[in-house]
Amino acid sequence: MRIRQMGFSSRLKAHKNLLTLxxxxxxxxxxxxxxxxxxxxxxxxxxxxxxxxGQWLKKHPIVQASLEVELDPRERLKLDKALNEIDRQMQICKEILNIQDI
Incomplete structure (x- = not known):
């Protein structure tokens, strides 16, 4: 059985409301x-x-909406800090689950 890969428009529709890390x-x-x-x-x-x-992500509805928002330098710094905290928490979870190399 052959599995068909989703076309571009199907993938975009399938993931349009999904915000991933x-x-x-x-x-x-x-x-x-x-x-x-x-x-x-x-x-x-x-x-x-x-x-x-990168080109595919630029067309993602969530990305397009977020790029329309004007962020001042403080908000960008806050965003970077939040992402660093998420990365730190992900690392802790990987250590707990013993999945370092995944």
């Missing part, structure tokens, strides 16, 4: 310089897929 990181990184490929790479997406995934 990867998407949140992409938004924070994209706000720094407006470069989708570099933002995708800095948010943890492998360089091989960064350009394609």
């Amino acid at each position: 990867e998407t949140l990181r992409f938004i924070a990184e994209f706000l720094k310089d407006g470069n989708a490929k570099q933002a995708a790479f800095r948010s943890g997406i492998p360089e091989t897929y960064a350009a394609r995934q």
